[in-house]
Amino acid sequence: MKYTIKEVSQKLGMQTDTIRYYDKAGLLPNIERDNNGYRIFNGTDIYNLQMIQCFRSIGMSIEEMKKIMIMPLDDTRFSIEHREEIVKKQRDKLMQQKEQIDQALLLVEFKLSRYAEIKQSQANQT
Template structure:
């Protein structure tokens, strides 16, 4: 069993984040010692890693809570959990496309600056303008 400090260190996740997940009902099986301190086992740490991953992809606390509540109901909810994750994955793909386009725009601008520093400013600007496109999908970051 691990204390919250040990869990935090093992997961590289702040203790306040773990407490928040617990208060939000995202860690349903956390045990406590006789003083009320949270105790975590390996399964709990794996669960926290998963919650952290979901949050890193932009999943809402409400969305995660829905998955947790369904998971607590057992295997008969796998289809529902899968549907939630399929929809979330689709949103991640949209965000990834926006990021890829933004990354390309930054790369092109860096190319302009490199050419300017190498003594070819006019060519750089014309080349930059020729390549520049506005992102086609900026709905991913509403």
């Protein structure tokens, strides 16, 4: 199935300017164009944009994304092992962020339970 940039934008919740930026940055190397020069997206393009969204959400740079998404597999500078290492580093960052979030959630839950105890104590006094 083929999609316009507007349809892809709506489907992914991504601004059309952002999609154009990723295309111009070289992250969508095989985007088809119609007779008027408008981008036409297919399922693979949408999957690649979803990967870009995921990678950006975890702070991966455009250059790192290029290394793991579009460099030829036979490019020895960016072997599977090298790409794997980039993704593992991102995973490790995410795990660290997750631990920080888990700790923050514990503190917030504790604070909320204290408020509930105080409210209950106040209710019992009246």
